Amino acid sequence: MKYWVLILFAGLIVLPGCEDPPGEDMGVSLTHISYNPTDYEVPAFPEFPKMEIPADNPLTNEGITLGQHLFFDPILSADNTMSCASCHFPELAFTDANAVSVGIDNVAGERSSMSLINSGFFTTGLFWDGRVMTLEEQALLPVEDPIELHHTWPEVINDLQESELYQRLFREAFGITSTSEITKELAAKAIAQFERILVSGNSKFDKVLRNQTAFTDEELNGFNMYFDVETFGFETPDAECLHCHSAPLMTSGEYLNNRLTPAETLEDFADLGRGAVTGVPFDNGRFRAPSLRNIALTAPYMHDGRFQTLREVLNHYNSGGHPSPNGNPLVYPLGLSEEQLDDLELFLHTLTDTSFYSNPYASNPFN
Amino acid sequence: MGRLIITFLAAIILLPGCKEDKSTFELVFKATYDGEPLVMFDDLDYKDDYKIRITQSDFYITDVKLINGDSELPLSEVEFVDFSSFNINAEKALEGFTVSYDELDPADYNQLQFSIGVQPEENVMKPADFSSNNPLSKAGYYWDAWDSYIFAKLQGTFEETPGNFDASWFFHTGKDELLRTFTIDTNISLGADETSSVTISMDHKSLLENQDGSLFDIQSNPTNHDPSDIGPIQMIADNYLNAMTFQ
Numbered sequence: 001m002k003y004w005v006l007i008l009f010a011g012l013i014v015l016p017g018c019e020d021p022p023g024e025d026m027g028v029s030l031t032h033i034s035y036n037p038t039d040y041e042v043p044a045f046p047e048f049p050k051m052e053i054p055a056d057n058p059l060t061n062e063g064i065t066l067g068q069h070l071f072f073d074p075i076l077s078a079d080n081t082m083s084c085a086s087c088h089f090p091e092l093a094f095t096d097a098n099a100v101s102v103g104i105d106n107v108a109g110e111r112s113s114m115s116l117i118n119s120g121f122f123t124t125g126l127f128w129d130g131r132v133m134t135l136e137e138q139a140l141l142p143v144e145d146p147i148e149l150h151h152t153w154p155e156v157i158n159d160l161q162e163s164e165l166y167q168r169l170f171r172e173a174f175g176i177t178s179t180s181e182i183t184k185e186l187a188a189k190a191i192a193q194f195e196r197i198l199v200s201g202n203s204k205f206d207k208v209l210r211n212q213t214a215f216t217d218e219e220l221n222g223f224n225m226y227f228d229v230e231t232f233g234f235e236t237p238d239a240e241c242l243h244c245h246s247a248p249l250m251t252s253g254e255y256l257n258n259r260l261t262p263a264e265t266l267e268d269f270a271d272l273g274r275g276a277v278t279g280v281p282f283d284n285g286r287f288r289a290p291s292l293r294n295i296a297l298t299a300p301y302m303h304d305g306r307f308q309t310l311r312e313v314l315n316h317y318n319s320g321g322h323p324s325p326n327g328n329p330l331v332y333p334l335g336l337s338e339e340q341l342d343d344l345e346l347f348l349h350t351l352t353d354t355s356f357y358s359n360p361y362a363s364n365p366f367n
Numbered sequence: 368m369g370r371l372i373i374t375f376l377a378a379i380i381l382l383p384g385c386k387e388d389k390s391t392f393e394l395v396f397k398a399t400y401d402g403e404p405l406v407m408f409d410d411l412d413y414k415d416d417y418k419i420r421i422t423q424s425d426f427y428i429t430d431v432k433l434i435n436g437d438s439e440l441p442l443s444e445v446e447f448v449d450f451s452s453f454n455i456n457a458e459k460a461l462e463g464f465t466v467s468y469d470e471l472d473p474a475d476y477n478q479l480q481f482s483i484g485v486q487p488e489e490n491v492m493k494p495a496d497f498s499s500n501n502p503l504s505k506a507g508y509y510w511d512a513w514d515s516y517i518f519a520k521l522q523g524t525f526e527e528t529p530g531n532f533d534a535s536w537f538f539h540t541g542k543d544e545l546l547r548t549f550t551i552d553t554n555i556s557l558g559a560d561e562t563s564s565v566t567i568s569m570d571h572k573s574l575l576e577n578q579d580g581s582l583f584d585i586q587s588n589p590t591n592h593d594p595s596d597i598g599p600i601q602m603i604a605d606n607y608l609n610a611m612t613f614q
Contacts, residue, residue, distance in 0.1 A: 049495040049504065123499035228512045243507060248495055252507030266408075280455050282408055282422070325408065326422060329522050329535030329590070 027161065027180025030171040037062050037173065040193075042120070045201030047209065047248040051120050057136065057189045059196060064361055066169040067194025070187055072364045075159050076142075077104050077149040084142060084191070087113045090362050093294035094198065099305025103147040110271055112305035115298050117356065118291060120196035124253030128287045128303040131277045135192035140184060153184040160187070197361055200293055201248070203353035215350065222347025225340065239317065239344060240330045241292075250292040250351060257285045259321025259331045260302060266325050271303065282326055296352045310348055314341050388559030390471045392442070394431070394479075395463040395566040398424060398450040404460030405571055407451060410532075414582055417526040419536070421571055424450040426519035426540075427502065429486050430548075431466075433476035433555055440476065442468045445489070447502035451520075463566060476555045479565055483607055484518035484546035515541040521574065521603065525585050536589035538600050545597065545604040551613050566614040573610035574603050 037060035042051055053059060070076065071084045087101045088094040094116035101113045111128055119126065125133055132138045142148040143156055160166040161179040170182050173190055205223075207213045215223060221236055223229070227247075228238040246252045255274040263269060266281045275284030287303045301307040307316065318341060320333035336344065356362050398405040401412070405421060413419040431442040446466050453464045489503060497504040508517045522537035555563055575583045583599060591600045 047495060050498065052499060123504070228510075230512060242511065246494075246506035246509065247511065249506065252505070254507045280452070282455065323533040325524075325532065327535070329524075329537045332535065 027178035027182075028167065029178055030167055031177050033168055033171040035171060035175040037175070040064055040197065042197055043199055043201075045199075045206065045248070047206070048201055049121060049249075051196060051199075052123065053120075053196065054134070054136070057192060059193050060173065062169075062172040063174070063190050063193040064197055065365075066166075066173040067190035067192070068361050068365050069165070069169055070191050071194050072366055075163070076151060076156055078151040078155075079104055082149055085364065087148070088116055090357065090364075091297075093117050093200075093297040095298040097299065099300050101148070103145070104150050105146070107147045109147045111303050112300065114290065115294060116195050117198050117200045117294055118249055120199065121249055122251075122253060122291075125255075125288065128290075129273045129277050130255060130288055135195050136185075136188045139188035139191040139195075143184075156187075157182060157184060194361065197359065198356060200353040200356050202355045203293065204350040205347075206248075206353070208350070216346070218343045218346045219350055221340070222343040222345070223350075225336070225344050226347055237334060237336060237340065239334055239336065241317075243330050244289040244328070245292045250295075251289050253288065255283060255286040255288055256328045257287075257324055257326045258289070258317075259324055259327040260306065260316070261285060261324065262322035263324040263327075268324075273303065285324060285326065292348065293351050294353060296349045310345050311341070314344055388473065389469065390473045390557035390559060391467060391469040391562040392433070392471055392555070392557060393468070393562060393564035394446075394466045394481075395564055396448050396450070396466070397463040397566060397568045398454050398460060399568050399570045401572045402570065404457050405450070405454055406457055406460050407454050411572075413525070413585070417529075417586060418532075419523055419525045419585060420532055421521070421523040422451075423520055423522045423537075424454075424571060426483055427485050427508075427516065428481045428483055429489070431481040432479075433557075434478040434480055434550070435474070435476040438474075440471070440474070445485070445502055447505070465564075471557050473557050473559045476557070478550055478552055479555065479613075480548065480550045482546055482548040483604070484540070485516040486546070487543050490516055490543055490546075510539070510541055513541050515543070517541045518545060519603070521571075525589070527586070534586075534589065536585045538591050538603055540600040540604055542597065545601060547604050547607055549608065549611070553613060568612045568614070569607075570610045570612075574606045576606060576609075577602065 040059040040061050042059065074080045074083045076083055082104050087096040089096055096113040098113065100108050100111055102108045114128070119135060124130060126135070126138050132141070143151050143153055160170070161182050166182065167179055170176055170186060174186050176182065176186070204213060208215050224236040225239040226241045228240065228242060229236070244252050244254065244256055244258070261269055263285060266284045269275075269285035272284045274286040275281060277283070296310065299308060299310070301310070301313050307313045317331060318334045318336050321327060321331045400421070408420055408422055410418050410420060426448055427445055428448055429445045431446065433440040433442065448464055448466070450464060454460045485503070492503070494504050494506045494509050503516070510517055517539045519540045520537070522535065524532040524535050526532055527534045551565070553565060555565065557563055572582070575585070577583060588599065591597065
């Protein structure tokens with residue numbers, strides 16, 4: 001009996017054993033952990049636009065470290081089996097090799113995972129249909145998406161608040177003074193910081209433009225077709241790619257219909273894409289033209305992963321695609337020979353840049 | 368006491384009136400086709416034997432200013448007039464794509480000036496040089512083969528056989544020599560606390576006219592492809608003046 005009372009007493013004393021005055025909040029004080037955020041400078045590439053970083057979420061090494069942990073940690077999923085990285089593998093330029101992604105309940109979605117490389121530069125909307133504008137907004141969604149991590153934020157926050165690792169990482173990143181200040185908004189900010197550092201601009205293509213190396217004849221031929229370059233005495237047909245996959249990011253960021261789906265009317269698309277977001281029928285069947293950087297690493301291709309190989313993609317464009325009321329005029333029969341398709345494909349391979357792997361943040365911190 | 372309160376209230380209401388009175392000026396762009404409001408994707412009578420649809424029409428206007436003799440009021444360096452995503456139905460087409468300038472000092476002007484196209488100073492730059500809130504940041508509006516911005520995109524589909532609009536046409540203008548500047552004589556009085564406007568109607572059928580008044584033969588010549596052959600797009604640039612009416 002005496003023991004009982006003692007234990008009860010001890011419990012009462014120890015439980016609130018944190019410095020916060022009782023009644024203010026239920027969190028654990030974190031002020032004993034030092035808070036000295038250090039700036040992180042994103043590698044700059046001369047041809048790239050300046051990355052627009054929100055004033056209320058500057059990049060720090062500590063914020064990125066936190067984001068990196070959250071990104072690779074299955075703590076974000078209901079059954080602790082999946083993390084963001086389960087559909088965004090670093091070695092696949094942060095895609096997942098599936099036609100459409102599959103979440104924790106083994107339910108397949110309708111869309112293919114997207115590369116996260118250079119997503120910090122995208123200003124015309126995220127996802128295939130552009131339904132969110134910022135990485136911060138985006139990062140809130142997968143956790144509660146029933147076909148992705150299928151968890152709830154209150155439960156995730158609970159787990160994070162109880163984790164000593166995350167108590168420290170959140171404190172170091174954002175200077176919070178108590179675990180009760182760990183919120184989904186801060187988690188999203190950290191993930192967004194992590195994504196902004198995933199930049200790639202050192203492909204062979206870039207090095208050629210910087211006069212650091214040279215294309216092979218075949219690659220140059222492919223380059224000329226991609227960019228509709230007119231060369232004297234060495235004529236190549238135009239492949240028109242540049243209009244939608246424009247340098248330097250290899251995307252125009254526009255929402256377009258590249259004639260994947262035969263459609264008699266604007267209602268004939270299984271996935272309305274941009275149209276479901278804007279409510280404008282002309283936008284049905286339009287999707288964001290994705291960046292072609294690292295495209296050789298991100299098969300299968302298109303919003304629904306319908307093409308297994310780059311060659312299938314090129315065959316699609318060479319055929320002119322399918323008739324459709326809002327099919328883009330720049331997709332029409334190109335008339336390229338097999339050899340020319342080979343050259344175009346070789347050029348696409350020059351857009352691969354694995355130098356971002358050497359960034360220590362671009363790998364799983366739990367390994 | 369009652370008086371005091373009323374005076375006080377009156378003061379509160381009148382106070383903001385003591386601030387300098389500013390004026391607003393609007394440029395309203397209306398796209399028409401043969402005088403009728405132009406709706407994207409509508410079937411349009413074209414040549415005797417085939418119809419067309421216009422699915423995209425947008426362009427840069429630059430160096431927008433009001434002029435009165437020696438005094439000039441620069442309004443903006445660049446705007447993107449986007450009929451493509453605005454003219455989605457007749458209501459919108461009638462309303463017009465509006466560019467608005469506020470906080471202007473009241474004054475009288477008798478000319479409006481703007482260019483269609485990108486000024487040579489900016490045309491040596493590239494989309495990556497601009498932040499995303501500047502229309503010149505649009506990566507899809509630069510053509511390396513030209514070393515130029517695409518000033519305007521005009522495109523659509525046409526009938527190959529009746530009722531079948533599967534075939535496409537497009538004319539994209541660009542390069543310094545196709546920059547066109549327009550000076551319109553019109554009295555614009557910027558009154559305090561008032562909004563004045565100029566409406567610019569651009570008739571898209573007139574844009575597609577040859578010098579002799581016949582229409583482009585879109586069926587046999589649907590694109591401006593060869594960067595060195597600027598024939599059709601030069602025609603479009605030269606057609607702007609006649610295609611536009613000002614109110």
